[in-house]
């Protein structure tokens with residue numbers, strides 16, 4: 382068993398750290414306060430090769446494997462301190478570009494991937510509906526084929542990047558069969574006739590991911606060639622890119638690491654009862670728990686990436702990694718704020734910014750309850 386990164390991966394991580402510290406971290410907090418999409422930052426990320434990092438090179442990407450992509454996510458999040466941007470990047474690359482890269486035919490890959498890698502197009506993944514969240518198979522969107530187009534009708538809710546995205550990987554029923562059957566996947570452009578972009582949804586704090594919104598398909602005309610994969614097999618097809626979707630949460634490793642860095646520094650500096658609070662064992666216990674959580678989340682997540690790279694069955698590991706990493710991120714944020722005391726509740730400190738993204742992470746992409754049910758189902762079958 383080899384737990385080390387290659388020299389090439391270490392060098393790459395170093396360059397990402399420098400890039401994130403220099404180009405991304407300055408202004409991260411201010412960017413969160415606006416509803417504008419940070420197009421200049423997006424362009425820099427594209428130029429650095431991040432937007433297309435795991436996309437095959439022939440379509441404009443860098444062809445990085447899952448372990449390298451996970452490392453890039455962790456390091457970028459740790460040093461950019463911009464979870465909002467991480468959510469935008471994950472939605473764009475891991476759950477829009479990668480399903481197209483994995484499931485798309487040659488024409489679809491040629492058509493959509495270069496623009497997504499260059500950042501001229503913004504991507505999104507639109508599965509959830511007002512009446513179908515955890516029970517995604519209950520989706521009500523319908524697609525009916527008429528000649529060389531599908532006519533899509535339905536509504537999608539809580540879609541990251543929706544207020545600005547150009548390309549959506551989305552889902553609709555093409556038959557009335559219940560459950561997983563009859564769900565088809567489509568690539569929908571925001572310029573298609575009948576595509577309706579709703580207003581951005583208002584989140585408690587912009588740093589959750591300021592770009593969450595609704596979209597609707599109102600007799601939306603989607604060319605038949607934009608069917609992604611086989612008609613009616615969309616649900617099963619998505620499982621083939623599940624690893625990428627779950628690895629989109631790797632940014633939380635970096636978020637946890639930067640919080641721990643901050644907590645160690647603060648606890649050594651902050652005095653109470655005549656000594657630094659780091660001398661108190663109750664504070665030490667929090668730091669120790671944060672460090673163990675981070676290490677365990679890393680092991681689960683990198684193992685998932687390695688299993689995905691080595692073509693192993695990942696469903697159980699994907700649920701382990703998603704469940705543990707996101708819940709650990711939430712514990713990390715809460716305990717970190719506690720260590721900072723009153724300052725933890727103030728906007729001057731970064732620590733508080735991590736709370737809502739972490740809370741949203743135990744809901745988005747399949748709630749913790751659903752991850753536990755998935756794990757139990759696999760254990761009991």
Ligand SMILES: Cc1cc2nc3c(=O)[nH]c(=O)nc-3n(C[C@H](O)[C@H](O)[C@H](O)COP(=O)(O)OP(=O)(O)OC[C@H]3O[C@@H](n4cnc5c(N)ncnc54)[C@H](O)[C@@H]3O)c2cc1C
Nearest residue numbers: 506507508509514515539540541741744745746747748750
């Ligand atoms: C910030 C943010 C960004 C998001 N981005 C996207 C995106 O880009 N694309 C997208 O498609 N979706 C996105 N989502 C939606 C997200 O995936 C859903 O919110 C999530 O799947 C839960 O669905 P729901 O909100 O409808 O909750 P519900 O399904 O209504 O669940 C409500 C509660 O009931 C629990 N519950 C449901 N069923 C069971 C059960 N069988 N047993 C036990 N408990 C159960 C849930 O765990 C939850 O606690 C995003 C959500 C958020 C918050």
